[in-house]
Amino acid sequence: MTAAPMTTGARIEVRDLTKTFGSFTAVDQLSFHVEPGRITGFLGPNGAGKTTTLRMLLGLIHPTSGSATIDGQNYRDLDHPSSVVGSALEATNFHPGRTGRDHLRVLAAAGGLRDSRVDELLELTGIPAAARKRAGEYSMGMRQRLGLAAALLGDPRVLILDEPANGLDPEGIRWLRGFLRHLSNEGKTILVSSHLLQEVEATVDDVVIIANGRMVKSGAMSDLHGSPSTIVRTSNPDQLAGALRVADVMSSPGTDGELIAETTDKRLVGDVALRAGLPIWELRDRKADLEALFFELTEGTNRNLGDGASPVESDAISGLEGANE
Amino acid sequence: MGSAIKSEFRKFFTTRLWWGMAIGIFVAGAVFAGFFGWALTSENGNTGGGPQLEGTATQVVNSVYTAGLGVGYLLLLTVGIMQIGSEYRHKTITATLLSTPKRVQAMLAKIIALLGIGGVYGLISLLGSVSVGAIVLTLRDIDPFPSTEVLRTLALSLLALGLWALIGLGVGILIPNQVAAILVGVGVAWIIEPLLSFGLAFVEWAAKIVPYFPSNATNSMVSGVTAQGQDVDFLPWWGGALVLGAYAVALSVFGTWRTSRQDIS
Numbered sequence: 001m002t003a004a005p006m007t008t009g010a011r012i013e014v015r016d017l018t019k020t021f022g023s024f025t026a027v028d029q030l031s032f033h034v035e036p037g038r039i040t041g042f043l044g045p046n047g048a049g050k051t052t053t054l055r056m057l058l059g060l061i062h063p064t065s066g067s068a069t070i071d072g073q074n075y076r077d078l079d080h081p082s083s084v085v086g087s088a089l090e091a092t093n094f095h096p097g098r099t100g101r102d103h104l105r106v107l108a109a110a111g112g113l114r115d116s117r118v119d120e121l122l123e124l125t126g127i128p129a130a131a132r133k134r135a136g137e138y139s140m141g142m143r144q145r146l147g148l149a150a151a152l153l154g155d156p157r158v159l160i161l162d163e164p165a166n167g168l169d170p171e172g173i174r175w176l177r178g179f180l181r182h183l184s185n186e187g188k189t190i191l192v193s194s195h196l197l198q199e200v201e202a203t204v205d206d207v208v209i210i211a212n213g214r215m216v217k218s219g220a221m222s223d224l225h226g227s228p229s230t231i232v233r234t235s236n237p238d239q240l241a242g243a244l245r246v247a248d249v250m251s252s253p254g255t256d257g258e259l260i261a262e263t264t265d266k267r268l269v270g271d272v273a274l275r276a277g278l279p280i281w282e283l284r285d286r287k288a289d290l291e292a293l294f295f296e297l298t299e300g301t302n303r304n305l306g307d308g309a310s311p312v313e314s315d316a317i318s319g320l321e322g323a324n325e
Numbered sequence: 326m327g328s329a330i331k332s333e334f335r336k337f338f339t340t341r342l343w344w345g346m347a348i349g350i351f352v353a354g355a356v357f358a359g360f361f362g363w364a365l366t367s368e369n370g371n372t373g374g375g376p377q378l379e380g381t382a383t384q385v386v387n388s389v390y391t392a393g394l395g396v397g398y399l400l401l402l403t404v405g406i407m408q409i410g411s412e413y414r415h416k417t418i419t420a421t422l423l424s425t426p427k428r429v430q431a432m433l434a435k436i437i438a439l440l441g442i443g444g445v446y447g448l449i450s451l452l453g454s455v456s457v458g459a460i461v462l463t464l465r466d467i468d469p470f471p472s473t474e475v476l477r478t479l480a481l482s483l484l485a486l487g488l489w490a491l492i493g494l495g496v497g498i499l500i501p502n503q504v505a506a507i508l509v510g511v512g513v514a515w516i517i518e519p520l521l522s523f524g525l526a527f528v529e530w531a532a533k534i535v536p537y538f539p540s541n542a543t544n545s546m547v548s549g550v551t552a553q554g555q556d557v558d559f560l561p562w563w564g565g566a567l568v569l570g571a572y573a574v575a576l577s578v579f580g581t582w583r584t585s586r587q588d589i590s
């Protein structure tokens with residue numbers, strides 16, 4: 001894309017969205033919003049309801065109740081959907097007997113777009129030669145790139161990608177990261193789902209985390225990482241906690257005899273411990289709130305998931321209080 | 326709307342299915358026209374013990390040119406099923422409804438495209454049947470174009486193929502498994518329906534509904550020769566067209582309604 005024009009993204013608003021399949025509630029009173037010019041990660045373990053939510057947003061699944069809108073409009077009411085929202089839902093959505101290029105030509109026709117856009121996008125996603133083969137022969141990475149090309153055909157203001165990193169090799173993930181950053185700098189709204197935090201953590205600005213169809217946490221990545229703190233291990237955590245309090249550093253007990261000090265000043269913690277005559281066994285940054293939260297969700301315990309309104313309370317994520325929007 | 330229709334045509338013409346079908350329908354048209362052209366004009370062609378066939382010169386010619394229609398409409402039925410069935414099967418329905426989210430519009434595009442595709446295949450079929458049929462008839466010293474009614478028949482055979490494609494569309498939505506839909510659709514139209522027609526023709530009250538079966542309605546449309554000795558009054562050409570049209574409308578309206586309510590997951 002040479003001299004890409006500044007596009008203004010649109011705001012995605014999901015309100016009280018609910019979907020039941022029979023007696024099973026796949027998405028439960030979900031509310032969140034996604035802002036233009038930012039990359040938002042939509043996270044949750046497998047079966048959390050991410051795909052169902054995105055499909056409701058895209059008018060493919062009828063919500064049981066609630067709404068999901070793009071700039072205040074339902075996707076189905078958009079006159080030129082492919083130039084407003086581009087999306088890639090599953091990596092398997094191609095006819096195996098049709099070439100990738102023809103797949104895009106079919107979509108270009110439906111969107112009323114120039115055919116030359118097809119070759120531009122194949123160039124941009126790095127698959128111009130491979131796209132002349134039938135899609136049945138494609139690797140997962142190739143499918144992902146073709147899906148991305150399809151999503152971008154209409155130069156949309158909003159990009160919605162469901163598990164785009166699935167099946168990409170590390171090099172592909174790096175490429176995707178740079179690509180999304182580039183698009184977001186153009187002002188587009190980008191929503192990317194993933195069941196793996198590590199996949200998107202370095203890419204996204206905001207996160208929305210769901211589990212069992214319900215909101216768990218949402219906000220800016222920088223906030224959710226928790227207030228930066230330090231983990232220290234010593235022979236007597238209580239005594240060190242007292243000494244730290246004198247030095248105006250609050251602390252709380254972590255797991256396994258750790259003490260979590262609410263400061264990033266490791267030198268201060270070390271000095272206080274020395275003055276208190278306590279040995280330091282371990283001293284390191286703590287930034288893993290989100291990982292801990294995610295770990296807890298994906299390990300299937302899900303024990304403290306209250307209703308969507310109240311933040312999750314557990315030792316591992318105690319640093320998150322107040323970070324909820 | 327125009328762009329959605331264009332997209333449907335591209336969908337159809339970018340897989341290998343279309344020219345396989347084209348060859349099939351051309352060959353069927355040519356071979357059947359050749360065979361019927363020879364058989365219907367043989368003085369002793371009916372000594373094989375089959376029912377005696379009767380018809381005017383125009384009806385004979387109509388029969389020759391549309392002899393391959395039976396194969397043709399089965400192929401178009403299959404085309405119609407696959408235009409939606411392969412979308413379910415390969416999940417391309419998601420991409421289709423993302424680019425045309427107004428579902429009634431998306432289905433209308435399919436309907437119009439299928440009528441067009443039916444017409445295109447009809448022309449391919451006629452290319453085979455009229456050329457071969459006219460040659461055979463001429464060799465037999467029979468006027469290959471005895472009346473303008475023949476043109477009406479040729480035009481109606483195009484329409485019939487389009488309508489059968491729409492019936493396929495409805496069947497494909499009713500039975501989302503593409504393979505099952507083709508088996509059921511073709512099985513009913515090709516085997517069950519003729520058997521029923523044959524069996525019911527001997528039952529007085531039931532014989533009245535036999536002409537309304539889709540295959541029989543199709544045959545009335547093209548006004549060919551009829552088999553003697555059956556107590557069935559076939560419909561006039563316009564009656565056949567209306568009946569087949571009613572099937573097509575009912576099934577495509579049903580398909581559109583069903584699709585507009587579906588969750589695509």
Ligand SMILES: Nc1ncnc2c1ncn2[C@@H]1O[C@H](COP(=O)(O)OP(=O)(O)O)[C@@H](O)[C@H]1O
Pocket residue numbers: 021024026044045046047048049050051052053590
């Ligand atoms: N059409 C459907 N019918 C019944 N259950 C469904 C359907 N689609 C999804 N589900 C269920 O809803 C839950 C959420 O699924 P999904 O949205 O695909 O989760 P995710 O994308 O986060 O992995 C899963 O338990 C899944 O089995």
Ligand SMILES: [Mg+2]
Pocket residue numbers: 050051052162163
């Ligand atoms: Mg999913």
